[in-house]
Amino acid sequence: MLADQAKPDTPRISRMRVQIAASTPSECLLWDMSLNTHGYGQIYYMGKVMKAHRVAYHMHYGHFPVHGACHTCDNRNCFNPHHLFDGDQRANMRDAAGKGRFLARAASSIDPAEVFKLTSTGMTAAAIARFMGISPSYVCLIQQGRRRNRVVVAA
């Protein structure tokens, strides 16, 4: 059984590919299989267990996100590739800033520790963003920033 799962295209992966190929930006694709302890979908892919939305990103864009797949929607178990972006896409952030929804507060007034605290309670990036008056993209960037110990804010 384990040997079967190690093959690149299990029936679950095949089903996921079909779902992703048929996805449109208009609605969320909600994961109906196993979730990890943080509420993210997970699946065995390329030899290991990965977050479903990360796998979806890879299937759709042909590569893994450099910093992590972030959601633009409110569902952390959504794996619609149209609702995902790489956590450090500066262009994406500048685009959001241009539309005036990047920051409703000055960046200097945002404490990353507050974002981590809220994240640990299970709040989604979108919920934290509404609560703190900042964009989901910015919340996601801070969350991904844990890997770098330091948050780089795009000018």
Ligand SMILES: [Zn+2]
């Ligand atoms: Zn979605």
